[in-house]
Amino acid sequence: MSTAQHKIGSGFGAGTTAAEAVAGIDLTGKLAVVTGGYSGIGLETTRALTGAGAHVVVPARRSATAEAALDGLAEVDELDLGDLDSVRGFAERFLGTGRRIDLFIGNAGVMACPETRVGPGWEAQFATNHLGHFALVNRLWPAIADGARVISLSSRGHHNSPIRWDDVQFERGYDKWAAYGQAKTANVLFAVRLDELGAAKGVHAFALHPGGIMTPLQRHLPRAEMVERGWIDEAGNTLMAFKTPEQGAATTVWAATSPQLAGLGGLYLEDCDVAELLPEDTGEAGAAGVRTYAVDREQAARLWTLSAQLTGVDAFAGR
Numbered sequence: 399m400s401t402a403q404h405k406i407g408s409g410f411g412a413g414t415t416a417a418e419a420v421a422g423i424d425l426t427g428k429l430a431v432v433t434g435g436y437s438g439i440g441l442e443t444t445r446a447l448t449g450a451g452a453h454v455v456v457p458a459r460r461s462a463t464a465e466a467a468l469d470g471l472a473e474v475d476e477l478d479l480g481d482l483d484s485v486r487g488f489a490e491r492f493l494g495t496g497r498r499i500d501l502f503i504g505n506a507g508v509m510a511c512p513e514t515r516v517g518p519g520w521e522a523q524f525a526t527n528h529l530g531h532f533a534l535v536n537r538l539w540p541a542i543a544d545g546a547r548v549i550s551l552s553s554r555g556h557h558n559s560p561i562r563w564d565d566v567q568f569e570r571g572y573d574k575w576a577a578y579g580q581a582k583t584a585n586v587l588f589a590v591r592l593d594e595l596g597a598a599k600g601v602h603a604f605a606l607h608p609g610g611i612m613t614p615l616q617r618h619l620p621r622a623e624m625v626e627r628g629w630i631d632e633a634g635n636t637l638m639a640f641k642t643p644e645q646g647a648a649t650t651v652w653a654a655t656s657p658q659l660a661g662l663g664g665l666y667l668e669d670c671d672v673a674e675l676l677p678e679d680t681g682e683a684g685a686a687g688v689r690t691y692a693v694d695r696e697q698a699a700r701l702w703t704l705s706a707q708l709t710g711v712d713a714f715a716g717r
Contacts, residue, residue, distance in 0.1 A: 403665055403675050403693060408658055410670030412609060416446035416647035419670055423655050426451035430654070431492075431499050431538070433457050433479065433531065434506025435472060436464035439608055442647035443505060444472050450655070452501070457488050457534075459506075479506060479530025480516040482709060489537035498543040501654045504531040504550045504585070513572040520708070521568045523577045528584035532705045535592065539713035548596070548603040549653045550589040552666065552692075556582035557676075560691040561701060583692045584701060586666050591698035593664030595714045602663030604653040605692075609641040609669065666693060 410419060425447060435444040435456040444454050448471055457477030458464035464474045475491060478484040507527040514522035520529065535548060542548070558579025562568075568577055589605035596603065652670045653659065666673050666688040676687030691697060706712035 401675060401693065402662060403672060403688060405671050405674060406658060408652070408656070408671045410648070410652060412641065412669045413645060414648040414652070414670045415642075415644040416442050416651040417449065417644065419648045419652040420446050420450045420655050423450055423657075425500075425655065428452045428500040429497055430454045430501035430503065431457065432472075432503045432505055433477065433534070435503070436467040436474070439643050439646040439650065440505040441467060442643045443503060443650050444468065446647060446651045447501070447654070448472060455492070457506075477534075479534070480522060480526045482517060482530075482533055485530055485533045486537060489534060492538060493541055497541065498546075499538060499541050500543050500546050502535060502538070502542065502546065502548045503650060503654060504535070504548075505650065506531075507551065507581075509553075509555070510574040510578050512574070513568070519567065521566075521572070521577055523574075523581040524566065524584065527581040528588065529705060529709055531585075532588060533709040533711045536706075536709075536711045536713040542596075542599070542601060545600040547654050548589070548592055548601060549650055550585045550603065550605040551650065552585035552589075552605040552607060553578075553582040554607045554668070554686075555579050556586055556692050557685070557689055559583060560689070561587070561697060563700075566704070583689070584705075586688065586692040587694075587698040587701045588705075589666075590664045590693055590695060591702045594695070594698075595702075602659070604659070604663065604665055604667055606649045606653055606667040607673070608646045608649055664693070 430447050430452045432440060432444055432454055434440040435454060436458055444456060447454050454472040456464055456472045456474050458474055459478045461474050461476045475488055477488040508523055511522060516522050516525045555578050559576045560583055562580055586605040589603040592603040649667055649670050653667050674687045676685060676689055
C-alpha cells in the first residue's frame with residue numbers, strides 16, 4: 399500500500415498536553431464544533447481551543463450537565479448522536495445562524511456497551527460513534543469553511559475488528575469489543591474518504607488514537623473486567639501508564655491546529671504524530687500503529703456509500 403502513513407517527527411509525544419500542542423497558535427476568530435466537549439478529553443479539548451482564542455460550540459446529549467461542566471466556557475446545544483432527528487435538528491439550528499465552522503471534532507462516543515439498538519435497529523456503537531457523526535458532518539457541510547479540518551476520534555481499539563460487511567449490525571450475535579472495534583475502524587475510514595471528497599474546498603480530515611485514559615468512556619465496564627484486563631487493582635488503583643485527560647486531548651488539538659500537518663490529510667495519528675502502518679502479521683495486543691484495512695481507500699468509499707444509504711444523507715451525492 400502506497401501511503402503517507404509515516405511519522406513526521408513532530409517533536410511531540412505521548413506526554414504532550416493539549417495546552418502544549420496548541421502553544422503559540424492563535425485561534426482568534428475561529429469556530430470549533432466539539433461533540434462531547436464537556437467531559438473527559440473532550441472537556442480538555444474545549445479548554446485548550448478556547449485558551450487559544452477559538453469560540454467552541456459543544457453539542458451535548460446531556461445539555462444541562464454540559465452547561466454545568468463548561469460554566470460559560472463554550473456554547474452548548476442539544477444533540478443525541480444516536481437519534482438522526484436530533485442530528486438534523488442541531489444541524490438546522492446551526493446552519494440557521496449563518497456561521498462557518500473552521501474545526502470540527504467528532505469526540506463523543508460510547509465504548510463496549512451492552513447490546514443496545516437505536517434508530518431502526520442499528521447496533522448502538524456503530525450508530526453513535528460513526529453514523530451519527532457521519533450524518534452530522536454531511537448536514538453541516540454547507541457551513542464547513544474552506545480549508546477547515548475535520549477530526550474523527552478513533553482508537554487503537556480499531557485493531558479489534560475491520561468492517562463486518564456481512565453483519566455490520568451484529569444481528570448474528572453481539573460482541574461488545576468487536577462492535578467497538580468496528581465502530582473505531584469506521585471512524586478512520588470516514589476520515590480517509592472525507593479527505594478525498596473535501597479536497598475541492600481544501601478541507602482535510604484526520605483520525606486519531608488519543609491514548610489510554612481513564613475517563614467516563616469506561617462507564618459500561620464492570621470493575622471486575624478492568625481488574626482482569628490489568629487496568630486497575632481490586633481497590634480501584636490504576637496499574638497501567640494511562641495518560642491524563644490533558645495528555646489524552648493533545649493529539650486531537652494537534653490534529654486540529656498544527657501547521658505541521660498542512661497539506662496532509664486522510665491519516666491516522668497517535669501521540670501527536672502520524673502513525674505507522676501496522677504489518678498484517680502483527681497480532682500483538684496494544685501494538686502502536688494503524689491496521690491497513692482502516693486506511694484502505696476502497697473500503698472507505700464502500701463505507702461512505704453504506705452510511706449514506708443508512709442515514710439518507712450525503713453532501714457529495716452525484717459527485
